[in-house]
Amino acid sequence: MYNFKEVEKKWQDKWDKEGTFNAKDDYNMPKWFGLIEFPYPSGQGLHVGHPRSYTALDIVARKRRMQGYNVLYPIGFDAFGLPAENYAIKNHIHPKITTEQNIAHFKEQLKSIGFSFDWSREINTTDPNYYKWTQWIFIQLFKKGLAYKATMPINFCTGCKVGLANEEVVNGVCERCGSPVVQKEKSEWMLKITEYAQRLIDDLDDVDFLDKIKAQQKNWIGRSEGAEINFKIKDTDDALLVYTTRPDTIFGATYMVISPEHKFIEKHKDMIENLDEVKEYQEKAAMKSEFERSELNKEKTGVELKGIKAINPLTNEEIPIWISDYVLITYGTGAIMAVPAHDQRDYEFAKKFNLPIKQVIKDKERDLKELTEAYTDIENGIAINSGFLDGLGSKDAIDKAIDYIEENKIGTRKVNYKLRDWVFSRQRYWGEPIPMVYCEDCGWVPIPEEELPLKLPEVKDYEPGENGESPLSKQTEWIKTKCPHCGKEARRETDTMPQWAGSSWYYLRYMDPHNDKALASKEALEYWSPIDWYNGGMEHTTLHLLYSRFWHKFLYDLGIVPTKEPYQKRTSHGMILGENGEKMSKSKGNVINPDDIVDEFGADAFRVYEMFMGPFDQTAPWSMESIRGCSKFLDRVWNLQDILVDGNEYSKEFEVMMHKAIKKVTKDIEEMKFNTCVSTFMTMVNEFSKAKKINKKEYETFLQLLNPFAPHMTEEIWEKLGHKEQLAYTPWPKYDEEKTVDEMIDLPIQVNGKLRANINIKKDEEQDIIKEQVHNEEKIKAYISGKEIVKEIYVPNKIYNIVIK
RNA sequence: GCAGAUAUGGCGGAACUGGUAGACGCACAGGACUUAAAAUCCUGCGGACUAAUAAUCCGUCCCGGUUCGAUUCCGGGUAUCUGCACCA
Numbered sequence: 095m096y097n098f099k100e101v102e103k104k105w106q107d108k109w110d111k112e113g114t115f116n117a118k119d120d121y122n123m124p125k126w127f128g129l130i131e132f133p134y135p136s137g138q139g140l141h142v143g144h145p146r147s148y149t150a151l152d153i154v155a156r157k158r159r160m161q162g163y164n165v166l167y168p169i170g171f172d173a174f175g176l177p178a179e180n181y182a183i184k185n186h187i188h189p190k191i192t193t194e195q196n197i198a199h200f201k202e203q204l205k206s207i208g209f210s211f212d213w214s215r216e217i218n219t220t221d222p223n224y225y226k227w228t229q230w231i232f233i234q235l236f237k238k239g240l241a242y243k244a245t246m247p248i249n250f251c252t253g254c255k256v257g258l259a260n261e262e263v264v265n266g267v268c269e270r271c272g273s274p275v276v277q278k279e280k281s282e283w284m285l286k287i288t289e290y291a292q293r294l295i296d297d298l299d300d301v302d303f304l305d306k307i308k309a310q311q312k313n314w315i316g317r318s319e320g321a322e323i324n325f326k327i328k329d330t331d332d333a334l335l336v337y338t339t340r341p342d343t344i345f346g347a348t349y350m351v352i353s354p355e356h357k358f359i360e361k362h363k364d365m366i367e368n369l370d371e372v373k374e375y376q377e378k379a380a381m382k383s384e385f386e387r388s389e390l391n392k393e394k395t396g397v398e399l400k401g402i403k404a405i406n407p408l409t410n411e412e413i414p415i416w417i418s419d420y421v422l423i424t425y426g427t428g429a430i431m432a433v434p435a436h437d438q439r440d441y442e443f444a445k446k447f448n449l450p451i452k453q454v455i456k457d458k459e460r461d462l463k464e465l466t467e468a469y470t471d472i473e474n475g476i477a478i479n480s481g482f483l484d485g486l487g488s489k490d491a492i493d494k495a496i497d498y499i500e501e502n503k504i505g506t507r508k509v510n511y512k513l514r515d516w517v518f519s520r521q522r523y524w525g526e527p528i529p530m531v532y533c534e535d536c537g538w539v540p541i542p543e544e545e546l547p548l549k550l551p552e553v554k555d556y557e558p559g560e561n562g563e564s565p566l567s568k569q570t571e572w573i574k575t576k577c578p579h580c581g582k583e584a585r586r587e588t589d590t591m592p593q594w595a596g597s598s599w600y601y602l603r604y605m606d607p608h609n610d611k612a613l614a615s616k617e618a619l620e621y622w623s624p625i626d627w628y629n630g631g632m633e634h635t636t637l638h639l640l641y642s643r644f645w646h647k648f649l650y651d652l653g654i655v656p657t658k659e660p661y662q663k664r665t666s667h668g669m670i671l672g673e674n675g676e677k678m679s680k681s682k683g684n685v686i687n688p689d690d691i692v693d694e695f696g697a698d699a700f701r702v703y704e705m706f707m708g709p710f711d712q713t714a715p716w717s718m719e720s721i722r723g724c725s726k727f728l729d730r731v732w733n734l735q736d737i738l739v740d741g742n743e744y745s746k747e748f749e750v751m752m753h754k755a756i757k758k759v760t761k762d763i764e765e766m767k768f769n770t771c772v773s774t775f776m777t778m779v780n781e782f783s784k785a786k787k788i789n790k791k792e793y794e795t796f797l798q799l800l801n802p803f804a805p806h807m808t809e810e811i812w813e814k815l816g817h818k819e820q821l822a823y824t825p826w827p828k829y830d831e832e833k834t835v836d837e838m839i840d841l842p843i844q845v846n847g848k849l850r851a852n853i854n855i856k857k858d859e860e861q862d863i864i865k866e867q868v869h870n871e872e873k874i875k876a877y878i879s880g881k882e883i884v885k886e887i888y889v890p891n892k893i894y895n896i897v898i899k
Numbered sequence: 900g901c902a903g904a905u906a907u908g909g910c911g912g913a914a915c916u917g918g919u920a921g922a923c924g925c926a927c928a929g930g931a932c933u934u935a936a937a938a939u940c941c942u943g944c945g946g947a948c949u950a951a952u953a954a955u956c957c958g959u960c961c962c963g964g965u966u967c968g969a970u971u972c973c974g975g976g977u978a979u980c981u982g983c984a985c986c987a
Binding site: 305306309310312313314316318320336337338339340351394418419420421422424425426429430431432433437438439440442510511512632633635636669706707708709711712713714715717719720721722723724726727729733769770772773774775776777780783840841842843844846847848849852884885886887889892893895896897 | 912
């Protein structure tokens with residue numbers, strides 16, 4: 095009987111003691127760097143979702159070692175973050191302590207599953223020796239003008255009086271207290287990711303990411319092409335600048351709309367006749383909670399700025415200006431020219447406020463008659479009522495309109511992105527201190543690099559201030575410092591970095607984790623870059639993945655890293671749902687604890703099941719019944735020892751099966767089709783059991799193939815077979831293409847495309863001989879006798895089809 | 900609304916570039932072993948129709964098309980999931 099508890103412990107201890115899976119410092123070997131997203135060590139411990147991703151790349155890593163690569167498969171902890179801080183506020187335990195405890199627990203759990211991580215390179219983002227370099231990168235960003243202070247609206251909880259991260263706003267209310275969340279202006283550190291927007295799109299062409307990941311990133315960056323156009327304001331020298339992707343519709347612009355936050359209002363308040371009404375609308379918009387905003391979709395609201403008119407530069411008509419919150423201050427110029435006939439939002443607004451709707455595009459074929467909604471078809475549209483644009487298709491009209499606008503100095507061609515700069519400040523304790531000092535005379539000055547790391551001070555009180563200031567703002571002693579530039583009294587920044595900071599470059603640190611001179615040595619960076627394969631969750635596609643690509647590109651520009659992109663290949667895993675098919679959550683009571691599984695079935699069964707449960711990239715519900723099947727399978731693998739016979743070559747009987755299996759497993763692992771690998775293993779075991787024999791060579795090859803999936807049991811059997819060296823570094827089995835095909839084949843025969851019989855033929859048999867055999871087949875005779883044969887189709891070794899009338 | 904994905908037995912799923920649909924596993928049923936249970940082993944298992952067989956028909960979300968042949972390709976729809984969402 096197989097005792098998984100004993101065996102698994104034995105090998106885990108051995109691996110730990112001997113550092114079996116540590117990467118080698120031999121830079122002449124071919125390398126392979128596999129990466130999984132390092133976990134946040136939460137108090138709940140490991141989730142069954144973590145091992146899905148970790149096992150998958152563990153399998154690839156183990157296979158690569160057997161294929162002779164110097165493998166780096168590292169692990170660490172992304173340990174700054176809110177839960178630890180919230181826990182500290184409630185229980186007055188320093189986040190450092192809970193973090194340490196949680197990490198200890200995670201390590202124990204991870205080791206119990208037998209991942210082949212290189213534990214000698216473990217990192218932790220809260221370690222000052224680590225965040226020293228996070229701070230250092232920030233300073234470089236500042237020096238290049240990519241980090242700047244700006245006043246930004248943030249989420250502010252009206253109950254807790256605290257600034258919240260987006261993740262803490264759930265349905266427009268505070269996650270903790272349920273109070274409404276409003277926008278509040280705050281001075282924040284920003285990172286200019288927008289500067290890299292185009293490169294973040296373009297360089298996706300050079301990497302091997304799943305298409306859906308590329309699509310989602312492009313979508314998020316949201317490039318659009320159009321023009322910025324100035325609309326003169328009547329009786330002033332001023333103009334209102336708008337952004338549009340449809341300059342061809344400008345003849346149909348019958349009014350303008352600016353966002354409630356637009357500076358235009360303050361500037362021209364003397365001209366506005368209904369200023370009180372306008373102010374009231376502005377205030378309402380500011381007070382509107384996130385919840386109301388997401389609710390509001392339906393009805394448009396707005397107020398006209400009375401007493402002011404703009405002039406459509408193409409029609410020279412006077413048009414009114416409105417304010418409305420359907421125009422966003424954060425996109426384009428915060429102002430639009432409204433073309434109600436050809437933009438659905440403008441159409442709805444115009445209908446509600448009885449503004450003129452002027453059609454300037456017709457359809458190539460259809461008669462649009464009275465518009466009941468905006469006509470926006472760019473493919474079939476043709477300009478009308480548009481002067482010099484008349485008769486042009488929309489695409490040509492756009493180009494011609496922009497040319498005209500540029501020639502007449504009314505505006506310019508312009509590319510816009512939805513991507514916004516990255517709000518980098520958090521009014522929080524448990525994060526990397528931002529290494530900046532404010533001096534009355536010199537402004538913001540970075541602390542000297544030799545003073546890094548700027549350590550997080552010890553505090554007793556983790557509560558934020560009355561107005562949402564960082565807890566660090568109460569550390570008056572710590573704040574007080576000298577300006578590194580002029581030496582005058584100055585104060586430190588009290589905001590900290592977001593959790594995304596430490597994870598934006600962690601993969602680089604793995605290459606050379608103990609270096610105290612640089613974030614990693616030049617040699618290590620040259621050798622290990624780029625990451626060959628990075629697997630992680632889809633939920634990080636537009637956050638972590640994009641942020642780290644941005645930082646990497648910045649470091650590339652500084653000449654620090656050798657590649658434009660950090661990750662050569664990116665894949666993602668599907669989520670594991672609870673047994674009821676719903677997302678696992680404590681409140682639903684459907685959480686599966688990995689410890690329980692390992693305890694009951696063992697790590698190998700756990701690993702095999704996670705790979706067998708379904709296609710790797712798709713969500714799959716957990717099943718306690720199915721895992722038992724995997725556990726049973728492993729027992730049968732163990733029991734094959736009872737029917738072991740001698741044999742240093744594959745037996746005739748199993749030769750083809752062995753070569754086929756090696757081929758399939760070798761290929762399927764690369765394609766992440768782990769589920770079919772496991773079913774291949776199961777089929778093999780069935781065959782050996784049926785034959786009541788397996789020879790040594792067959793067993794050994796089988797164990798080598800299975801080893802990445804079930805490393806403990808396979809090592810144990812390997813040792814029992816008399817091997818002194820570990821299986822983990824034996825060469826990966828090879829197959830012979832010619833031997834992957836059976837000599838005799840069952841050839842299906844169809845009549846009119848329906849299967850009617852099977853005949854047994856020799857592989858690559860002459861067609862004439864097969865034809866004769868087919869026509870002699872009794873079943874087939876019955877179908878074709880007396881019928882006219884129209885056609886006979888033979889696909890060699892695949893199928894034979896007879897078409898009759 | 901935009902983007903992406905998915906749809907196959909009671910369940911999870913398999914099927915290479917268009918070539919035997921349902922591999923493998925779970926559940927279920929029957930049998931062997933056992934005083935008994937568990938474990939293990941063997942057999943069956945998409946549906947309809949016959950007596951259980953042979954034969955036949957239907958069957959991969961729906962409708963249509965291409966083809967000797969379609970889960971796979973094309974056109975049109977439906978449903979579910981994920982992300983983003985008044986982005987001008």
